[in-house]
Amino acid sequence: MIHGYRSTLSVGRLLKRTTDHARRRGFCNDVAEKGTHVVFLHFGLPRTEFYAKGYLRQAAAIYYQVPKNIERFIPTSLMLNGKIRNCIEKYGDSESIEDTLSRLTERIQGALNTVMPEYEFISCSNAFLFEEPSLEQHLADVGRGGCSRIVLMPFYPHYSCAQSGVLLNEAERVLQTFTVPATVDGKEVPNERIVPNSSESFRVSALHRWSSHPVVSEYWLNVLQPLRGDFGGVLFCAPSLRGYNSEEYRRLVWSTCERVMSGLSDSLPWRLAFFNAWDQWSLPIKDSVKMQAKRLSTQLPDDKFMAVVPISSFVPDFNTFTVLPNIIQTVVGTDF
Structure with a gap:
């Protein structure tokens, strides 16, 4: 290390x-x-399916500590699915x-x-x-x-x-x-x-633990405060990362959400939800977006919207312009 x-x-x-x-x-x-x-x-981020296969193979080899001499035997054809193809398609139209x-x-x-x-x-x-x-x-x-x-x-x-x-x-x-x-x-x-x-x-x-720095909460406050009159609750969303250190990761995300809400308004209802990222299998998740959105919707005034915040993302990626919007659209039937 x-x-x-x-x-x-x-x-x-x-x-x-x-x-x-x-x-x-x-x-x-x-x-x-x-x-x-x-x-x-x-x-x-891979821009084509060809590069996506190589990306996923290398990522799997690193995550599961697969030796280099057998990395090439990882079946990349099984890793591509509709979600990844959709991400690549939309990425082609963006910067x-x-x-x-x-x-x-x-x-x-x-x-x-x-x-x-x-x-x-x-x-x-x-x-x-x-x-x-x-x-x-x-x-x-x-x-x-x-x-x-x-x-x-x-x-x-x-x-x-x-x-x-x-x-x-x-x-x-x-x-x-x-x-x-x-x-x-x-x-x-x-x-x-x-x-x-x-x-x-x-x-x-x-510098690897910087989620508590004011720049993180201030970034999202600058985004949310001009829209404060339009929404009545905030749904924070972050990728669900599994394995060692995952609980600490969730606590760090939660703390960031608390700091944002402290600067926005403590009276606003909010929830933290997790989702399977673009390069993850679609596994069941506790506190999923669907579950947390349903809970938060019961606390919203009739004339207010729900603000969906990808709290762990600072630049557009597959999760923010494809995965998360698709999940939200499925949950509420509205295009965000």
Whole structure:
């Protein structure tokens, strides 16, 4: 695991940390001091059925820890279904997630350099596990590019082993392919990596538990407050992630919903529902969208609508423009 993996650092705290031990490394005196690079990590989205098969095969191999030499035997033809084909069809008419995230990353980079001008230059970029630029190649390019710090940030606010954990583990694997740990007096220095046969070294940290940051709740408040007079209740929706750490993931999502409602109005009724994401089997879910929408509808005034909020999504994806609208349309018979 990446050093410091279990402790989230804010960008401000990260930039204030020093590297005093670097001055004591006899074999790597020229520490790169050329700023901080933030790499946003995302799985990506397949644009065709062909790429969807490869995406699902690789995702299944990672999730179930299938050895590489037998990964090709995973029956991808059984993974494609009507839901996935519908997602791909609608995705073809929209902007690619790479372009969407690129614009968002540029805005974040500008904001970071504006609010923290006293620090070194901060640059930002995106890397994808199953798309281009690939996490493997991009992280190697960044690491050899002369930055002094690398911050890995999965673009999923609510931490889960199935999403953020997978991305960070893959990033750690990539780092180990072209760097070695820094050592002082024979002891490994946490967070510091060195590129062998070069003068390059950098500190690496992860920002992976950021759902409690005000930016998450404020984002949704900015969306909901202008429409406050139109709805009488809020239905928050998030993908149902199974396996290890799933209960903590649900608690994190719940806490975000509470913060949004605290800023909106504590008197409004609201519910949290979960659904099977585009790349999941259609399994029974406790607190499903259908069940929670039915419960919430009994609390709504006759002249008010129900606001459906994909609380865990910041950019459009298969879940927000296909899966969730289809579920809502089936439940209430209305096109949202």
